[in-house]
Amino acid sequence: MNKRAPFFAVFLISYLLFSCQNLPKEKHHITIVTTTGHIADMVRNIVGNKAKVYALMGPGVDPHLYKASLSDLKLMSDADIIFYNGLHLEGKMSEIFQKLKRTKKVVAVSEGIPKHLLLMADSSHGIPDPHIWFDVSMWRYCLKESEKTLVKEYPEHAFFFKSNAAAYDKELRLLDEQAMRDIExxxxxxxxxxxxxxxxxxxxxxxxxxxxxxxxxxxxxxxxxxxxxxxxxxxxxxxxxxxxxxxxxxxxxxxxxxxxxxxxxxxxxxxxxxYSDALGAPNMNEGTYIGMFKANVKLIKQGLNK
Ligand SMILES: [Zn+2]
Missing domain, CATH: 3.40.50.1980 (Nitrogenase molybdenum iron protein domain)
Known part of the structure; x- marks a missing residue:
């Protein structure tokens, strides 16, 4: 018998044990569903290749009026986590979120924003303005909230998620500063x-x-x-x-x-x-949050700075 055979046997057994232990996890890919494209883009920047992220609302879709289709419901019930904007942006979906919350993680990214920073869309009824992504400093709170949720749910990816979120946060900070300079x-x-x-x-x-x-x-x-x-x-x-x-x-x-x-x-x-309530097409720069924001600022600057 080959002198090395016992080592190979030990290696093979531990390899198989290790693989078997990991099999169910490998099989189950993390699935995340978001309402808007803005949130999907943010979450993708955190999870990288560790999860599949689906946005329910594509380009040109009005989130205020959006009603979930049957396939949306299926997608949401199969998802591990659902992220939505909140502040009544998805006005026609709040009941669905309440129901889903009983069985799975459903998170409004706007929860991360300190309440005193919110503007009122209708102050007499205390209805907040949901268009928080148009202030990049507020969107960074939403990034923090998403990161917090993902790290808590998947501690095994904590380091990866945290470093991705930090890198994206830096991009957002630069975007915020550039927009400030451009408008000024x-x-x-x-x-x-x-x-x-x-x-x-x-x-x-x-x-x-x-x-x-x-x-x-x-x-x-x-x-x-x-x-x-x-x-x-x-x-x-x-x-x-x-x-x-x-x-x-x-x-x-x-x-x-x-x-x-x-x-x-x-x-x-x-x-x-x-661009207001939806991103551009996925194959365009404007298909990302940062690309969309830059396109708007450019248009405003060009239009008014004559
Ligand atoms: Zn709107």
Whole structure:
């Protein structure tokens, strides 16, 4: 018999024992489901190749109105962890989350944000503004919350998750600082974001921009003459060069604003569409949170810094 045979036998047995012990874990890949693409991107940056992450809401999807489909329910019931935004962003899904919480880990990433930092969307009803991802410093709290959950659930990956989260947090800090510098390069008087979305409250507060919303203006009749006059006046007086509108806003209403400015000798242009409640397509830069944020800041800077 070969002199080395006993060593091989010991090695083989321990190898098999070791493999058998690990078999169930290897077989079970961690599955995480998130609601928005912003959260999916953040979680992917923490877990790397240790988990599969699925976002329910793709590009162009409105989370406020989103209803879970049957396949979403299946995905969520099979998931190990579910991350959602909270603060009533996913207004049509809160009941589902309450039910799922009985049997699995369901976490609102906004839980990580100190309450006093939240803005109110409707102060009379105490309803907070859910668009927290537009203040990068607040999104970093959400990263911390996700990291905390993942480390607690999977302590065997703690080191990996923590170092990934730290690296991503650094990227977010740089993004925050760059956005601050970019917006500050716009003359203070012109730092006004006229947009069709109601999503930019946190953005305005963090990066020192006044936000004028045009939401709710879907037809010309709703867009009263006095509103047009008052908006036109603001644009002219403050020398605002661009407004950021969507196709959902009545073209007639927008045209009358543009015409109104023109009559007063002020040229205004459409700055383009900003990303609001969803990321861009996965194959684009804007398919990531950082890419989306940079694209918005670039558009605002280009539009207003003329
Ligand atoms: Zn929204």
């Amino acid at each position: 390069s716009i003359p203070a008087k012109q730092r006004v974001l006229v947009t069709a979305h109601d999503a930019f409250g946190y953005f305005g507060k963090r990066y020192h921009m006044e936000v004028i919303g045009l939401q709710g203006i879907s037809t010309l009749s709703e867009y009263g003459l006095s509103e047009i006059t008052s908006l036109t006046k603001t644009l002219v007086v403050r020398n605002i060069q661009a407004i950021f509108v969507e196709t959902s806003i009545s073209e007639k209403a927008i045209n009358s604003v543009i015409e109104g400015c023109k009559r007063k000798g002020h040229k205004i242009h459409i700055g383009g569409s900003l």
